[in-house]
Every structure is written in structure tokens, then in C-alpha cells.
Amino acid sequence: MNNESLKSSVWVAQLIFIQRSIRHSIRNTDAMIMAIALPILLMLLFTYVFGGAIDPSGNYVTYVVPGTILLCAGFGSSSVAVDVAQDMTNGIIDRFRTMSVRSLDVINGHVVASVLRNLLATTLVIGVALLIGFRTEASFLQWLGAIGIITLFIFTFTWLFAAIGMMASGPSAAGGYGFVLLFLPYLSSAFVPTNTMPGWLRGIADHQPITPITETIRSLLNDSPLHTNGWWSLGWCGGLLLVAFVLSAWSFQRKSGRR
């Protein structure tokens, strides 16, 4: 009996899973359209409907762009929860597990596709923002910094959603839990300054990841003082990533023993 091959190299396997997830993204047209259209619509809504009341000077669009980018990235990465949960409940993960495929590679595939998909959506959001009056004096380096922090945010939240997908009992549960995370931008400085909020709410808003990340992007694009927001952003992302890794590993272990 010719036992033809051992197994694919780690890199090949990783590339195969990235390719698989990118194909998923492209074929999941509905999810793709929603992930891009919804944040753009929200940005238009905030700028034209609420913007006048929030900031009568007409500069609201400049204020709201960083928040909209994060909202967009949040929406865009949330579908990973469903993708991962689908893989976990569909028999395909069992097949992969009998093939010496590492589960991490499968999730990594989804994560890389999500980052690419979201960077594309972010570019479109920024494009539309520029069309409706967003102005920035950011230098090349500041742009680079902003893109860096946005990418880190997408990466972190994608991993969080992946962890949710691993832990949820199925795709629809994963979608439900994932939805909760999407409220975070509203309870932050993304759309209105936190000092306009009641004291208790301000306490929450100031101490959750979206606020320092929004402020970091804002200060890079609007050239305002960064304070400690940059460090807070990095700290939050690092911490959340760690939590997501640990939760994913733990729930994979737990599930694979049972199934």
C-alpha cells in the first residue's frame, strides 16, 4: 500500500485556509454588502440627521469618521463568529481533525480574510467620508499610525468574535452573542464626547476599549493631542487578544473531548 504523503507543510495548510476563507467572503455577497453598506449608511445618518443637532458648525463628519470606521470594522468582523461556529458544528472540523490539521490554522484563515475584508470596507468608508466633507491634515506617518491601530483593532475584534464562535453552541447563538459586542461603539466617545453623558454612563464609556481607540485615531487624523490614549489602545488590544486566544484554546479543548 503506498502511503503517498505525510501531510502538507504548516505554511501550505495556512495558505489553503486563508484562500478558503477569502472565497467564503467573496461568495457570501449578502454579508459583504451589509458589512460595507451599513456603516456607510450610519455615517450618512449621523452626519446629516443627527450631525446638525450634535454640532451645528457642520464639522461633525470629521468628528464621527473614526467612530464610523470602528463601527464598520466591528460589523465586518462579527461575521467571523458565525463562520467559526459553522465550522465547529458542521462535520468538516471532524474531517480536518482526522487529517492532522491544526484548528488554529482554520481560525487563522477566517481571521486573515476578515482583516483583508475589513480593510477594504474601511477604505470605502474613508472614501465616502472624504466625499461628504471629511478633511484631514494628517501626515504620512500619522496615516500610517491610524491604519496600524485600525488594523490592530480589526485583528483583535476578529479574534474576539472567533472566540465567541468557538464557545457558542451553534451559528445562530454565535450571531446573537456577537451582536452584544456591537453596542460598544455607541457607549463610547465614537459619536458624542463622553463628557456629555450622565456620570455613571461616562464611567463606563471612559473605561472601555472603543473610547481610547477612537481617540487615538481621532488625534492621529485630526492632529489633536494623543495623551495616554495610544498606550491604552495598545493595552486593551493586547489584553483582549490574550483573552480571545485563551478562550478559543480552552473551548476547543473542551469541545473536542466531547464530540
Place this chain on the structure above:
Amino acid sequence: MHLTRYAIDVHGLSKSFNGTRVLKQIDFSVSSGSIFALLGPNGAGKTTIIHILSTLLNADAGSVFIDGHDVSASKEEVKQLISLTGQYAAVDELLTAQENLIMMGRLFGLKAVVAKQRALTLLQQFDLVDAAHKTVRTFSGGMRRRLDLAVSIIVKKPILFLDEPTTGLDTVSRRALWAMICALKAQGTTIFLTTQYLEEADQLADHIAFISNGRIVAQGTADELKAQINQDIIELRNEHNEMLQEIPTDGTIQQLKQRIDELIDHVPAQTRIRIRRPSMDDVFLSVTDRRKEEINHEQ
């Protein structure tokens, strides 16, 4: 290391889920290059056995050797030797048939060109050429099943596990699949399959094990099993010739009288009686019933 090199060698295998014993002291072995059928009704424990043999699940007790490798200790070695087609089609819904095949081939370690070549051959063999470039979510159940099987043999592994491979296939596809399984055997593959169909086990398997309620209640070649059950069947039919009941009997006057005495007050007087030779179905039913009686006695 084991002395006799069975492809699969299982001793005292037990497994519980949340305190319920699902597999109880299972023993069997499968010779290299043969077809072994595990035959049993819903919930008997077939999938659980396949999951343990294919490294997906850990046993609570007992030993499982795949080609001499202990499954609990050498998972990675075992994974190199096996390929699994699970009970439910495990293919990627958003990829096309051809993409699925190529992806799995590459994950098994084939070079891109070879994987593509194999994929094209298998698409032809499994009658999926027209669907090669359609995404799997548009497939019928049977097409999905065929693709699933094609995927599991894109690289030929020495041992192939098939969990109810023909459930949901029409007669033509089923026959075609049987032929393919025989062809794989001819090339030296050891095949372990589960099925609910006696005919399938009868047609394909060199060795059959009946499983019921987590126990192996009989095993042997198809002929041995038929011979082992030297029971006839009492058929009871009503005046419209509709089957009322089938009762096994050893055919002795003594037992026939006893059976009839037991029945006489419970069935209408018009009931007709006939005695016939057992079919494979009866073999199966009698073995599982006998087992149930034994369990009832134990309690």
C-alpha cells in the same frame, strides 16, 4: 507494539456519555485488506465507535490499535493511516466540488498539480463533472454524499472509515458506490463501514458485527451468521393477509405449542399462521431481541 498485525484491533472498548454507558466491552478485529461492516440500528453506538477509532474521541476503557499503533498514545501516527467519511457530509458549502477536492488533496499533502489531476479523475468517477464548478450549497443530498466520499479517497490511505456511506443514496448510486468500495479493497485498502442495511453488509463485507445497545451481539461472515441462527419464523397474518407479528422459533413441536398457547388469547381466532426460513433481517432482529431478553433477565 502488537504481535498480530490486524489493521484494526479492539479490546474491551467502553465509553459513557454523562454516566450513560454507550459502548460496553466491545471486542473485534479487522484483517488487513478486508471489508468489515458494523451493523446496527439507530443509537446502537456505531458513530461513537468510528469516532474513537478515528482519533476524534477518547475511550473510557479498553484498547484500540490501528495497524499496531495505540490510538490513545499515537494519534498523529494513526492519522497518517486513516481517512474518514463521517455520517453527515463534511464538505465546504461555499466552495465548488472541484475546490473542495483540491483543498482536501492539498491538505493531505498533494502538490497543486497532482491534487487538480486527482480532483478531475474523481469528479468523473463520482459523476460530478457537470457540478464541478457549482458551489456545494446548491447540491442535492446524494451529490453531497458522493462528493464527501470522493474527498475521503483523494489520497489513498491504508484504512478507510465510512459511517453509513450509502444512507440517502438512490439505488443506482448505491450500487455504484458498492462497486467503488470493492475496487478500493482490490487495491489493498482496509474498509471499516457502518450500515443499517443488512443487504449492504451481506453484499460487501468479509466480516460482519451486529451491534445493539452498545454491545456486539453476534459476529462472523455472512454465511456463519445465517447458519448460527437456526431459527424459523412464525408469521401471524390477519384475514386480509396483513402481517400482525413475527415470532422466532426453534421449530420444535414443544416450542411451537408453547408459542401458540401464549398467543391464543391475544390474537383473533381468524389469524393465520405460517412458518418460514429466516432472512438476514430476521437474523438481525432475533439477535437483538435475544440480547434484550438477556438484559431484562439480568435486571
